[in-house]
Amino acid sequence: MERLLVYGSYGYTGRLIVDEAVSRGQSPTVAGRDGRKVTAQAREHGLEARTFSLEDDIPSHLAEFDAVLNCAGPFVETAEPLVEACLETETDYLDITGEFRVFERIRRRDVRARDAGVTLLPGVGFDVVPSDCLAAFLADQLPTADRLAIGVQGMDSRRGIPTPADVSRGTAKTLFSGAGTTNVVRKNGALVRVPLGFRSRTIDFGDGPEHAVAIPLGDVVTAAQTTGIENVEVYAAMPSWAGSAMAALESIGWLLESRPVQKLARPAIDALIDGPGESALKTGETVVWGEVGDGERIVRARIRTPNPYALTAKSAVEAAKRVLDGGVPAGAQTPATAFGSEFVLECSDSEREVLETPAAVDLEK
Ligand SMILES: NC(=O)c1ccc[n+]([C@@H]2O[C@H](COP(=O)([O-])OP(=O)(O)OC[C@H]3O[C@@H](n4cnc5c(N)ncnc54)[C@H](OP(=O)(O)O)[C@@H]3O)[C@@H](O)[C@H]2O)c1
Structure with a gap:
Protein backbone atom coordinates (compact mmCIF):
# COMPACT_ATOMS: atom_id res chain seq x y z
CA MET A 1 0.00 0.00 0.00
CA ASP A 127 -2.97 27.18 -10.17
CA VAL A 128 -1.93 25.71 -12.58
CA VAL A 129 -4.02 22.64 -13.54
CA PRO A 130 -6.62 24.29 -15.86
CA SER A 131 -4.20 26.76 -17.44
CA ASP A 132 -1.44 24.19 -17.90
CA CYS A 133 -3.82 21.69 -19.50
CA LEU A 134 -5.19 24.47 -21.72
CA ALA A 135 -1.66 25.49 -22.76
CA ALA A 136 -0.87 21.87 -23.68
CA PHE A 137 -4.14 21.53 -25.61
CA LEU A 138 -3.56 24.75 -27.57
CA ALA A 139 0.06 23.88 -28.37
CA ASP A 140 -1.15 20.52 -29.76
CA GLN A 141 -3.60 22.41 -32.03
CA LEU A 142 -0.89 24.72 -33.35
CA PRO A 143 2.51 23.03 -33.05
CA THR A 144 4.24 26.00 -34.73
CA ALA A 145 3.03 28.40 -32.01
CA ASP A 146 5.72 30.64 -30.60
CA ARG A 147 3.61 32.76 -28.25
CA LEU A 148 1.02 31.98 -25.63
CA ALA A 149 -1.31 34.16 -23.57
CA ILE A 150 -3.32 32.83 -20.64
CA GLY A 151 -6.16 34.77 -19.02
CA VAL A 152 -7.84 34.02 -15.70
CA GLN A 153 -11.21 35.39 -14.71
CA GLY A 154 -11.52 34.79 -11.00
CA MET A 155 -14.13 36.05 -8.51
CA ASP A 156 -16.30 38.85 -9.87
CA SER A 157 -13.66 40.51 -12.01
CA ARG A 158 -15.79 43.57 -12.68
CA ARG A 159 -15.76 44.22 -8.92
CA GLY A 160 -11.97 44.10 -8.87
CA ILE A 161 -11.05 43.34 -5.25
CA PRO A 162 -11.50 39.89 -3.66
CA THR A 163 -13.67 39.95 -0.54
CA PRO A 164 -13.03 37.75 2.55
CA ALA A 165 -15.56 35.31 1.08
CA ASP A 166 -13.53 34.83 -2.13
CA VAL A 167 -10.11 33.78 -0.81
CA SER A 168 -8.59 31.84 2.07
CA ARG A 169 -6.13 33.23 4.64
CA GLY A 170 -3.25 31.38 3.01
CA THR A 171 -4.08 32.81 -0.40
CA ALA A 172 -4.32 36.33 1.06
CA LYS A 173 -0.94 35.91 2.80
CA THR A 174 0.61 34.51 -0.36
CA LEU A 175 -0.74 37.39 -2.45
CA PHE A 176 0.36 39.91 0.15
CA SER A 177 3.84 38.43 0.52
CA GLY A 178 4.32 39.14 -3.20
CA ALA A 179 2.44 42.45 -3.10
CA GLY A 180 5.34 44.55 -4.22
CA THR A 181 6.70 41.92 -6.55
CA THR A 182 7.88 43.20 -9.84
CA ASN A 183 5.86 41.54 -12.55
CA VAL A 184 7.34 38.82 -14.75
CA VAL A 185 6.67 37.60 -18.28
CA ARG A 186 8.52 35.05 -20.39
CA LYS A 187 10.18 36.59 -23.41
CA ASN A 188 12.33 34.64 -25.86
CA GLY A 189 12.76 31.87 -23.30
CA ALA A 190 13.82 34.08 -20.38
CA LEU A 191 11.87 35.35 -17.38
CA VAL A 192 11.88 39.11 -17.82
CA ARG A 193 10.92 41.57 -15.10
CA VAL A 194 8.36 44.17 -16.11
CA PRO A 195 6.51 46.75 -14.03
CA LEU A 196 3.24 45.79 -12.33
CA GLY A 197 0.22 46.77 -14.42
CA PHE A 198 2.51 47.33 -17.44
CA ARG A 199 0.42 45.55 -20.04
CA SER A 200 -3.28 45.14 -20.54
CA ARG A 201 -5.56 43.76 -23.21
CA THR A 202 -9.16 42.76 -23.60
CA ILE A 203 -10.17 39.12 -23.31
CA ASP A 204 -13.54 37.56 -23.99
CA PHE A 205 -14.16 35.11 -21.16
CA GLY A 206 -17.62 34.41 -22.53
CA ASP A 207 -19.56 37.59 -21.68
CA GLY A 208 -17.92 39.98 -24.12
CA PRO A 209 -14.56 41.78 -23.95
CA GLU A 210 -13.16 42.37 -20.45
CA HIS A 211 -10.17 44.39 -19.31
CA ALA A 212 -7.27 42.14 -18.21
CA VAL A 213 -3.85 43.02 -16.81
CA ALA A 214 -0.61 41.00 -16.99
CA ILE A 215 0.26 39.43 -13.62
CA PRO A 216 3.04 37.02 -12.56
CA LEU A 217 1.18 33.70 -12.23
CA GLY A 218 3.08 30.43 -12.30
CA ASP A 219 2.33 29.73 -15.95
CA VAL A 220 5.22 31.98 -16.95
CA VAL A 221 7.33 28.99 -15.85
CA THR A 222 5.05 25.97 -16.21
CA ALA A 223 3.44 26.73 -19.59
CA ALA A 224 6.86 27.18 -21.15
CA GLN A 225 8.02 23.91 -19.60
CA THR A 226 4.89 22.10 -20.82
CA THR A 227 4.74 23.48 -24.37
CA GLY A 228 8.27 24.67 -25.18
CA ILE A 229 6.71 28.03 -26.18
CA GLU A 230 9.19 30.75 -25.30
CA ASN A 231 6.88 33.79 -25.06
CA VAL A 232 4.27 33.54 -22.32
CA GLU A 233 2.12 36.22 -20.71
CA VAL A 234 -0.55 35.65 -18.06
CA TYR A 235 -3.46 38.04 -17.55
CA ALA A 236 -6.10 38.42 -14.86
CA ALA A 237 -9.45 40.06 -15.56
CA MET A 238 -9.90 43.22 -13.52
CA PRO A 239 -11.40 46.68 -13.94
CA SER A 240 -9.01 49.23 -15.40
CA TRP A 241 -8.85 51.15 -12.07
CA ALA A 242 -7.46 48.02 -10.39
CA GLY A 243 -4.73 47.77 -13.03
CA SER A 244 -3.77 51.40 -12.35
CA ALA A 245 -3.74 50.69 -8.61
CA MET A 246 -1.35 47.78 -9.23
CA ALA A 247 0.95 50.07 -11.21
CA ALA A 248 0.89 52.52 -8.26
CA LEU A 249 1.85 49.68 -5.84
CA GLU A 250 5.12 49.27 -7.71
CA SER A 251 6.58 52.39 -6.10
CA ILE A 252 5.82 51.21 -2.53
CA GLY A 253 6.54 47.51 -3.14
CA TRP A 254 9.65 47.64 -0.95
CA LEU A 255 7.49 48.90 1.93
CA LEU A 256 4.78 46.24 1.50
CA GLU A 257 7.37 43.48 1.43
CA SER A 258 9.33 44.80 4.40
CA ARG A 259 9.36 42.64 7.51
CA PRO A 260 7.47 45.05 9.80
CA VAL A 261 4.60 45.51 7.33
CA GLN A 262 4.38 41.77 6.63
CA LYS A 263 4.39 41.13 10.40
CA LEU A 264 1.51 43.55 10.89
CA ALA A 265 -0.45 42.24 7.91
CA ARG A 266 -0.58 38.55 8.83
CA PRO A 267 -2.59 38.91 12.07
CA ALA A 268 -4.93 41.31 10.23
CA ILE A 269 -5.48 38.70 7.53
CA ASP A 270 -6.11 36.05 10.22
CA ALA A 271 -8.70 38.33 11.84
CA LEU A 272 -10.50 39.39 8.67
CA ILE A 273 -10.44 36.41 6.33
CA ASP A 274 -12.13 33.03 6.69
CA GLY A 275 -12.10 31.61 3.18
CA PRO A 276 -15.08 30.59 1.09
CA GLY A 277 -17.85 28.85 3.04
CA GLU A 278 -19.59 25.66 1.94
CA SER A 279 -22.12 27.43 -0.28
CA ALA A 280 -19.45 29.63 -1.91
CA LEU A 281 -17.51 26.48 -2.80
CA LYS A 282 -20.48 25.34 -4.83
CA THR A 283 -20.57 28.62 -6.78
CA GLY A 284 -17.82 30.97 -7.93
CA GLU A 285 -17.00 29.24 -11.18
CA THR A 286 -14.11 30.70 -13.13
CA VAL A 287 -13.00 30.86 -16.74
CA VAL A 288 -9.46 30.24 -17.92
CA TRP A 289 -8.80 31.49 -21.44
CA GLY A 290 -5.84 30.78 -23.68
CA GLU A 291 -4.48 31.88 -27.02
CA VAL A 292 -1.51 30.60 -29.03
CA GLY A 293 -0.16 32.16 -32.20
CA ASP A 294 2.62 31.65 -34.71
CA GLY A 295 2.45 35.04 -36.44
CA GLU A 296 0.05 33.75 -39.10
CA ARG A 297 -2.62 31.85 -37.23
CA ILE A 298 -4.08 31.87 -33.78
CA VAL A 299 -6.06 29.32 -31.81
CA ARG A 300 -8.12 30.23 -28.75
CA ALA A 301 -9.99 28.13 -26.24
CA ARG A 302 -11.60 28.53 -22.82
CA ILE A 303 -12.09 26.24 -19.87
CA ARG A 304 -14.97 26.88 -17.48
CA THR A 305 -14.09 25.48 -14.06
CA PRO A 306 -15.83 25.05 -10.69
CA ASN A 307 -14.81 27.24 -7.73
CA PRO A 308 -10.98 27.28 -7.57
CA TYR A 309 -10.83 25.79 -4.04
CA ALA A 310 -13.31 23.04 -4.93
CA SER A 341 -3.95 18.02 -21.50
CA GLU A 342 -7.20 16.26 -20.57
CA PHE A 343 -6.37 16.01 -16.87
CA VAL A 344 -8.47 19.03 -15.85
CA LEU A 345 -11.53 17.55 -17.59
CA GLU A 346 -10.91 14.14 -16.05
CA CYS A 347 -10.48 15.31 -12.46
CA SER A 348 -13.15 18.05 -12.19
CA ASP A 349 -16.45 19.22 -13.64
CA SER A 350 -14.75 21.56 -16.09
CA GLU A 351 -15.73 22.20 -19.69
CA ARG A 352 -13.49 23.19 -22.57
CA GLU A 353 -14.67 25.23 -25.51
CA VAL A 354 -12.59 25.80 -28.65
CA LEU A 355 -13.26 29.26 -30.03
CA GLU A 356 -13.29 30.40 -33.60
CA THR A 357 -9.92 31.51 -34.87
CA PRO A 358 -10.54 33.67 -37.90
CA ALA A 359 -7.49 35.91 -38.20
CA ALA A 360 -3.86 36.36 -37.38
CA VAL A 361 -3.23 38.50 -34.31
CA ASP A 362 0.03 40.04 -33.19
CA LEU A 363 0.14 39.36 -29.44
CA GLU A 364 2.87 41.97 -29.07
CA LYS A 365 0.29 44.72 -29.70
N1 LIG B 1 -2.93 26.34 -6.41
C1 LIG B 1 -4.06 26.86 -6.02
O1 LIG B 1 -4.93 27.14 -6.81
C2 LIG B 1 -4.30 27.06 -4.57
C3 LIG B 1 -5.56 26.86 -4.03
C4 LIG B 1 -5.73 27.05 -2.66
C5 LIG B 1 -4.66 27.45 -1.88
N2 LIG B 1 -3.45 27.65 -2.46
C6 LIG B 1 -2.31 28.07 -1.67
O2 LIG B 1 -2.14 27.14 -0.62
C7 LIG B 1 -1.57 27.80 0.50
C8 LIG B 1 -2.38 27.47 1.74
O3 LIG B 1 -3.65 28.05 1.61
P1 LIG B 1 -4.75 27.83 2.73
O4 LIG B 1 -5.96 28.40 2.20
O5 LIG B 1 -4.81 26.41 3.15
O6 LIG B 1 -4.11 28.68 3.93
P2 LIG B 1 -4.26 28.54 5.50
O7 LIG B 1 -5.65 28.21 5.89
O8 LIG B 1 -3.63 29.77 6.07
O9 LIG B 1 -3.35 27.28 5.87
C9 LIG B 1 -1.97 27.31 5.71
C10 LIG B 1 -1.38 26.03 6.28
O10 LIG B 1 0.02 26.04 6.03
C11 LIG B 1 0.71 25.92 7.27
N3 LIG B 1 1.97 26.69 7.19
C12 LIG B 1 2.12 27.94 6.70
N4 LIG B 1 3.40 28.31 6.79
C13 LIG B 1 4.07 27.26 7.34
C14 LIG B 1 5.43 27.03 7.69
N5 LIG B 1 6.37 27.95 7.47
N6 LIG B 1 5.75 25.84 8.22
C15 LIG B 1 4.81 24.89 8.44
N7 LIG B 1 3.51 25.05 8.15
C16 LIG B 1 3.15 26.22 7.60
C17 LIG B 1 -0.24 26.46 8.31
O11 LIG B 1 0.11 25.95 9.57
P3 LIG B 1 0.05 26.91 10.88
O12 LIG B 1 -1.41 27.17 11.12
O13 LIG B 1 0.68 26.08 11.93
O14 LIG B 1 0.78 28.16 10.53
C18 LIG B 1 -1.55 25.90 7.78
O15 LIG B 1 -1.69 24.54 8.11
C19 LIG B 1 -1.52 29.28 0.15
O16 LIG B 1 -0.21 29.60 -0.29
C20 LIG B 1 -2.48 29.42 -1.00
O17 LIG B 1 -2.16 30.48 -1.86
C21 LIG B 1 -3.24 27.46 -3.78
Missing part, protein backbone atom coordinates in the same frame (compact mmCIF):
# COMPACT_ATOMS: atom_id res chain seq x y z
CA GLU A 2 1.50 3.33 -1.11
CA ARG A 3 1.60 5.98 1.60
CA LEU A 4 0.79 9.70 1.28
CA LEU A 5 1.67 12.44 3.77
CA VAL A 6 -0.35 15.67 3.52
CA TYR A 7 1.67 18.51 5.07
CA GLY A 8 -0.19 21.67 6.15
CA SER A 9 -3.25 19.43 6.33
CA TYR A 10 -5.24 21.51 8.83
CA GLY A 11 -5.15 24.78 6.86
CA TYR A 12 -8.22 25.80 4.88
CA THR A 13 -7.23 24.09 1.63
CA GLY A 14 -5.45 21.19 3.36
CA ARG A 15 -8.74 20.39 5.12
CA LEU A 16 -10.64 20.40 1.82
CA ILE A 17 -8.03 18.07 0.35
CA VAL A 18 -8.07 15.67 3.31
CA ASP A 19 -11.90 15.63 3.30
CA GLU A 20 -11.88 14.85 -0.43
CA ALA A 21 -9.29 12.07 -0.01
CA VAL A 22 -11.24 10.50 2.86
CA SER A 23 -14.50 10.71 0.88
CA ARG A 24 -12.73 8.71 -1.82
CA GLY A 25 -11.80 6.01 0.67
CA GLN A 26 -8.16 7.04 1.02
CA SER A 27 -6.23 7.28 4.30
CA PRO A 28 -3.48 9.89 4.01
CA THR A 29 -1.38 10.69 7.05
CA VAL A 30 -2.02 14.27 8.14
CA ALA A 31 0.86 16.49 9.22
CA GLY A 32 1.87 19.98 10.22
CA ARG A 33 3.70 21.93 12.89
CA ASP A 34 0.78 22.35 15.33
CA GLY A 35 0.39 19.03 17.15
CA ARG A 36 -2.98 19.97 18.65
CA LYS A 37 -4.55 20.78 15.28
CA VAL A 38 -3.05 17.76 13.49
CA THR A 39 -4.20 15.39 16.21
CA ALA A 40 -7.73 16.80 16.23
CA GLN A 41 -7.95 16.43 12.45
CA ALA A 42 -6.56 12.89 12.54
CA ARG A 43 -9.07 11.90 15.25
CA GLU A 44 -11.98 13.37 13.30
CA HIS A 45 -11.20 11.16 10.29
CA GLY A 46 -9.51 8.16 11.94
CA LEU A 47 -6.17 8.96 10.29
CA GLU A 48 -2.56 8.83 11.45
CA ALA A 49 -0.88 12.10 12.42
CA ARG A 50 2.68 13.45 12.38
CA THR A 51 3.85 16.68 13.97
CA PHE A 52 7.01 18.40 12.77
CA SER A 53 8.11 21.85 11.69
CA LEU A 54 10.24 22.64 8.68
CA GLU A 55 13.15 23.46 10.99
CA ASP A 56 13.15 19.84 12.25
CA ASP A 57 15.01 16.90 10.72
CA ILE A 58 12.47 16.52 7.88
CA PRO A 59 13.98 13.42 6.20
CA SER A 60 13.49 11.40 9.38
CA HIS A 61 9.73 12.13 9.11
CA LEU A 62 9.44 11.34 5.40
CA ALA A 63 11.30 8.06 5.14
CA GLU A 64 8.18 5.89 5.56
CA PHE A 65 6.13 7.72 2.89
CA ASP A 66 5.99 7.35 -0.90
CA ALA A 67 4.74 10.87 -1.62
CA VAL A 68 4.22 14.21 0.13
CA LEU A 69 1.45 16.64 -0.81
CA ASN A 70 2.46 20.04 0.53
CA CYS A 71 -0.50 22.34 1.32
CA ALA A 72 1.46 24.74 3.58
CA GLY A 73 1.82 28.11 1.95
CA PRO A 74 3.16 30.67 1.16
CA PHE A 75 5.23 28.00 -0.62
CA VAL A 76 8.14 30.33 -1.10
CA GLU A 77 8.68 29.59 2.64
CA THR A 78 7.89 25.85 2.69
CA ALA A 79 8.61 24.18 -0.65
CA GLU A 80 12.39 24.12 -0.65
CA PRO A 81 12.98 22.35 2.69
CA LEU A 82 10.37 19.72 1.80
CA VAL A 83 11.68 19.25 -1.75
CA GLU A 84 15.24 18.83 -0.45
CA ALA A 85 14.07 16.25 2.09
CA CYS A 86 12.11 14.43 -0.66
CA LEU A 87 15.21 14.26 -2.87
CA GLU A 88 17.19 12.84 0.06
CA THR A 89 14.58 10.22 0.98
CA GLU A 90 13.46 9.39 -2.62
CA THR A 91 9.92 10.53 -1.85
CA ASP A 92 7.72 12.02 -4.60
CA TYR A 93 6.69 15.66 -4.00
CA LEU A 94 3.49 17.49 -4.96
CA ASP A 95 2.14 20.88 -3.90
CA ILE A 96 -0.59 23.40 -4.66
CA THR A 97 1.59 26.46 -5.25
CA GLY A 98 0.87 29.09 -7.87
CA GLU A 99 4.04 31.09 -7.13
CA PHE A 100 6.31 31.44 -10.16
CA ARG A 101 9.46 31.59 -8.01
CA VAL A 102 8.63 28.22 -6.49
CA PHE A 103 8.01 26.62 -9.90
CA GLU A 104 11.32 28.01 -11.14
CA ARG A 105 13.27 26.77 -8.10
CA ILE A 106 11.76 23.30 -8.46
CA ARG A 107 12.37 23.23 -12.24
CA ARG A 108 16.06 23.85 -11.54
CA ARG A 109 16.16 20.62 -9.55
CA ASP A 110 15.04 18.56 -12.56
CA VAL A 111 18.33 16.73 -13.13
CA ARG A 112 18.78 15.94 -9.43
CA ALA A 113 15.21 14.63 -9.28
CA ARG A 114 15.73 12.41 -12.34
CA ASP A 115 18.96 11.06 -10.86
CA ALA A 116 17.15 10.31 -7.60
CA GLY A 117 14.14 8.78 -9.39
CA VAL A 118 11.85 11.33 -7.71
CA THR A 119 8.83 13.09 -9.25
CA LEU A 120 8.55 16.79 -8.36
CA LEU A 121 5.07 18.01 -9.27
CA PRO A 122 4.20 21.49 -8.01
CA GLY A 123 0.98 23.30 -8.95
CA VAL A 124 -1.66 20.55 -8.71
CA GLY A 125 -4.39 23.01 -7.64
CA PHE A 126 -6.38 25.62 -9.55
CA LEU A 311 -11.27 22.25 -8.04
CA THR A 312 -8.03 22.28 -6.04
CA ALA A 313 -9.35 19.63 -3.64
CA LYS A 314 -10.25 17.32 -6.51
CA SER A 315 -7.22 17.91 -8.72
CA ALA A 316 -4.71 17.60 -5.86
CA VAL A 317 -6.20 14.33 -4.58
CA GLU A 318 -6.36 12.87 -8.09
CA ALA A 319 -2.79 13.98 -8.88
CA ALA A 320 -1.44 12.42 -5.68
CA LYS A 321 -3.30 9.18 -6.43
CA ARG A 322 -1.86 9.00 -9.95
CA VAL A 323 1.67 9.69 -8.73
CA LEU A 324 1.33 6.98 -6.07
CA ASP A 325 -0.10 4.57 -8.66
CA GLY A 326 3.16 4.97 -10.64
CA GLY A 327 3.81 5.79 -14.26
CA VAL A 328 4.61 9.49 -13.79
CA PRO A 329 8.20 10.12 -14.90
CA ALA A 330 10.86 11.26 -12.45
CA GLY A 331 12.07 14.85 -12.68
CA ALA A 332 10.37 18.24 -12.43
CA GLN A 333 6.93 17.86 -14.00
CA THR A 334 3.93 20.08 -14.64
CA PRO A 335 0.34 18.80 -14.36
CA ALA A 336 0.13 18.45 -18.16
CA THR A 337 3.54 16.81 -18.63
CA ALA A 338 2.58 14.34 -15.90
CA PHE A 339 -1.02 13.58 -16.92
CA GLY A 340 -1.71 15.17 -20.33
